[in-house]
Amino acid sequence: MEAFQHLLTGFGHALSLEYLAYAFVGCTLGTLVGVLPGLGPAAGTAILIPLTFKLDPTGAIIMLAAIYYGAMYGGTITSVLINVPGEAASVITCIDGHAMAKQGRGGTALGIAAIGSFIGGIVATIALVVVAPPLARLGLLFGPPEFFALMVLGLSLVTGLAGRSLLAALLMTIIGLVLAMIGIDPVRGAPRFTFGVPELYDGVGFIPVVMGLFGISEILLMAESPAREVIKTKLTGLLPSREEWRSSLRAIWRGTGIGFALGLIPGIGSIIPTFMAYIAEKRLSKTPERFGQGAIEGVAAPETANNAYANAALIPFFTLGIPSSPTIAVLMGAFIINGLTPGPFLFQERPDLVWTVIASLFIGNVILLILNLPLVGLWARLLHIPYQYLCTGVLLFCVLGAYSLQQSVFDVWLMIVFGVIGYFFRKLDLPLAPLVLGLILGPFIEKSMRTSLEMSGGDFSIFATRPLCVTLLVAAVVVLAAAALRLVPARVREAESV
């Protein structure tokens, strides 16, 4: 019950006018990021980090977290109304959501998505409150060798599950790890692969890279795609009928369970839970033929799973410091910029911050429900903004954001270069997530491995004699072997490459 007390204190802080305002701004921006096609949560969060520089760390994290889960809500609107996912996790929602919109039931689809997202988000956050403190205590079991093994496992999960081809995913992971080598050697202090460029001494900044890979490349892709037709559905009747309620409610609970469980596994990504939830509903349904023709469960389940996943994925992040998706990795960058290291020690050292942020997750979910139910028509109108203005606006924001990271033009170039690279990678159907995770986790993997070796006096057996470490490393090998032997269902892998 200690957690409950902490949470109440957290609510006390989070309900202050200042933090409420940050949560509100974050939710609004997040929804915006979700609504605008192309600008996904990873790029959106990265672009908006500079906005939080002036805030205190708690305010900054509240706002960025709100952008993160807000984007998960917003993506639905685009999926339903123009049959294009606002962000990747809403891909599956297009199928039945758009069908419903064509039948004039777009309002209901959006309504049930918002309600399901709310329930999924709240349940996962309650679980976070219950599970996090004991997990954080377990964190002390993680010394450098265990952290090394955990990061390797996370990376192998991302690699094993990403994309159609394991080879392509491995290639991208290695590119990420090689990029992570650039800069000052974390132990010996010697510059590596910097070619005398002082800006590279600190390594390739992953925020400009993420902005380029996900943001700029998307703008390039948008520029070559034709304009899309927005369905002018009457957005009335947001609340489902009684019968629709009955079928949706089960879907919502199942979606919550699936999303939450998968959120605990680092590296799953936000798309798999939505696919699993959709498939589960279709299999369990007595009338599977309705799916694809506007079945409300086909919207309720994946949208719920999506938000349950997003909130549950914060559990390994808060308790162990593992970023399980590129977006959370960007969030991790925001923590580091604010001088905070996510992980078990954060609960001990900054309980005020952690619990205020967790309380704000509850508040944010309420704010999002309000933003999305009555105001959904307003968001839908945004879709009428012509692409050329949208692209230019986003581009301007990216350039300003990259520059303001550390007032360096170099970062702007870095972003542009990776934007072009990302464009070609996407054309070649190469998954970007392993590259980003490799770049972000690379320094941690290297540092913890070398610290472990310093601890053992150079003896590699330290990785084989600590039980937890061995278990994690074996799990990593099993994941890669399973992927190599194609034991992971092809459907799942295909979904992840979207």
Add this chain to the structure above:
Amino acid sequence: MKSASRLIVGMFALIAAAPAFAGKHDFPNKPLRMMIAFAAGGSTDIGARIVASIAEKDFKQPIVVVNRGGAGGQVGWTELSRQRADGYSIGFINLPATNTVVLDPERKAIFKIEDFVPIINQVLDPGVVYVRADSPYKTMKDLIEAARKSPNTIRTATTGILSDDHLAILMVEESAPGSAFRIVHLAGGADQQRELLAGNIDVAFDNVGGWTPRVRAKEFRALAVLDPQRSKFLPDVPTMRELGYPKVVSNSTRGIAGPKGIPAPVVKHLETVFKKAMESPEHLEKLEAAGLTVRIMVGEEYAKYYRETHEKARHYTEWAKKRPHR
């Protein structure tokens, strides 16, 4: 879009703050830029922002604090050394870290130690040796004896390669012949505290700052202070000099410097204003609250300290480079 316009305004403000020509008699007639080679929120940054907020009232010009962190300070110092020497661009140097970056050939630093003119020192954070409260090493003597009896087994953490704490371990080994520690380079005090608690390291060499609350809470024990005098934050902890090792003196100092070639009257003006600011009760109170020990050194005194620290750091850096890794 409001935020975007704010960003643009901010950009223009920065451009306006960039150094132009400095008049001789009317210094300063535009904002000063103070560069910190570490991220915002670190202890260098905290101290710098406090003194900047006080001194800017006297300068009658704002002081823009710019954080250029990275590579253990090397990125920020490289940039500071290349600024125009007009007194408008100043920054913090951290001794002996600034020295070891120059001294370690592997770092390939493109600035030299003569590229900076030291102006005034603000903080001296003495080195301290910490263990977990239930550690078998009750005193520094226990630790040194154990390091002699079974050399290269006691896992001893620094806060980074060639940090003042790394050099301090070498000083102990030098003053207590036969002792040898197994050196583990961690990223900073927070990491050291975690690994100490988890039992992954046995000893941590760090400074006073950041540890005092948890020493008072009896989670950790301080074995010795590596300064000629005891620390007011740890009044019960003996100094190495008291324990019979007068040569083991290690600390981290933070002070203001500029690129070489700043006109003498401008340096004088900077010294005067910053000295007044650092001696003010507001400054002393705020730094005490932040757990930082103020030690003001101005002009020739600081310049001498800068040179001496460099020679001392040279000795231990060369040794660190030759010492086998375990």
